[in-house]
Amino acid sequence: MFRTRAGAVAGAFLLASSLALTACSGSGSDDDDSASDAKTLTLWHYEGPTSAMGVAWNKAIELFKASHPGVEVKFEEKSFEQIQQNAQMILNSDSAPDILEYNKGNATAGLLSKQGLLTDLSDQATKRGWDKKLSASLQTTAKYDDDGIMGSGKWFGIPNYGEYVMVYYNQDQFKKYNLQVPTTLDEFTKVMDAFKAKGVTPLSVGGAEYPAQQIFYELALSKADRAWVDDYQLYKNKVDFHDPQLTYGAQTFADWVSKGYIAKNSAGIKAEDMGVAWEQGKFPMLISGSWWYGRFASEVKNFQWGSFLFPGNKLHPGSSGNLWVVPEKSKAKSLAYDFIDITMQPEVQNLLGNSGGVPVAADSASITDAKNKELIDNFNKISSEDGLAFYPDWPAPGYYDVLVAGVQGLINGSKTPGAFLDEIAKPYNENLADLGK
Known part of the structure; x- marks a missing residue:
């Protein structure tokens, strides 16, 4: 991927x-x-x-x-x-x-x-x-x-195969600044503040492709439940694009940019370049999917690394592969x-x-690496708890490009959170009309 x-x-x-x-x-x-x-x-x-x-x-x-x-x-x-x-x-x-x-x-x-x-x-x-x-x-x-x-x-x-979005982190950089793995969104914010205080941009982000929109979705999911996901993904009930969940996701994402957690030039960064920059130790964290895991395991040689689920969330972007x-x-x-x-x-x-x-x-007994077992166990935990929330671009044809452009606007400051939500609401609702819903 x-x-x-x-x-x-x-x-x-x-x-x-x-x-x-x-x-x-x-x-x-x-x-x-x-x-x-x-x-x-x-x-x-x-x-x-x-x-x-x-x-x-x-x-x-x-x-x-x-x-x-x-x-x-x-x-x-x-x-x-x-x-x-x-x-x-x-x-x-x-x-x-x-x-x-x-x-x-x-x-x-x-x-x-x-x-x-x-x-x-x-x-x-x-x-x-x-x-x-x-x-x-x-x-x-x-x-x-x-x-x-x-x-x-x-x-x-x-x-x-299965897949899900997580946070990859550079354990050496966490150790350097005496930081612990966060377990809540508030703790996660404090970790990013600590990196910024040392002049380090916390997150490697690819705004030109899928990764940035998945961060926005993680933030919306932090306020969501299964019923909300079913409404958004399966059209069970009409979605208000200025509801508390999407509003929080858009506003908090924009705040993360303004606070320097996400670099403004990441609007033009592709997923591949985002991953390579993290592998090179230029950023302490990267929020993306399990599809990177095997590559990082084989290519990262200069520092110790690990992963953790997006702090505090019970719902995560993910699904079958x-x-x-x-x-x-x-x-x-x-x-x-x-x-x-x-x-x-x-x-x-x-x-x-x-x-x-x-x-x-x-056969779980055939999985020999401890990190790989952790990866699989985390997925099984999410899946067994009905925590797979799919991906933000799924609900409408062409929605992937709509979300890429919209989140790029949040990163470069050309769109307000409200304007972004209006922009992504239009094709979503047009698709519902085409389906007669």
Whole structure:
């Protein structure tokens, strides 16, 4: 999930051009097992090779090749932004891959399922036992109804890992200034004040992509409950965008900028650069997801580090991981189902856990690293307490870019908290109107 933005026009053209060269061979109809004569599986995902998911999925490809002699795997790593911006165009063409990683939620997988671009995996989920391996909370993002709203209906994707947002911290810098891990938001604020008093900007932030909006959402969640999340994410009741939760999130985020907890130049910083800056010890803390964990474990060599849950929150941005989806135009559906099945096997799940990921079907006794166990235990704690609150950009198509631009305005001071909330309310409510809600 080390996401980089592609140019909207140039990126679309280059991606479409490359697709024409990599379309898979083989034949078969849409029936589940009719593509057994296919000799190529074209697979896309956007995980870096050193990430836990990248390591585990490379093993899955290796196992797939061993169990499918004569089948070629054409793997292509795409950026998150390439797939996010161009998925509808690609999957509605004959150049669609056979299987790909895709973002979960109403605005992404839900929208594509509603448009008929994804294969219904319900029969496979039952036949292969995926429904037994995934808890009810993890199944939320795998199922979508006829309106593309998650939580019920047919299976259109299979997650094989979990994820959640946390605080990564430089233990050496905490020790240098005699600071303790905070357990409340008030204590967290005092820690950031202590760093600022020493001339240190506390947080490494990427405002040009997803990380900054997740901080805003964490702050809103500090005042929220499950009913509020269900209203915002599942449209149970109408959301007032000037309610106490969102108002607190926007105002406190703006306050953090004015107090110097978040640097003003972070509005132009991408997620990758945010992560690298933290790895280099330039900032003591970073608020982001578990998808960084494996990379930090392998790359951070110059200081001791750890992680903790956002202090005081019972609800956290998080969910199942991204989904394996099978495009309706896949030419090798049965091979795609076989690959998904391999990613759910103990060998791959245990490797995922030992590489710093959050597996959904691992043998806990096989996870050997204490930090990795802590990572997985924290996720299991959140999941078991119904604390997964999904992500702020899920409720409406195109909402990711709306939130990126809105939070950038809070960082650079071009928008007041009130104007920001008005800005993000409009497309949210327009989507509700389109759904007839």
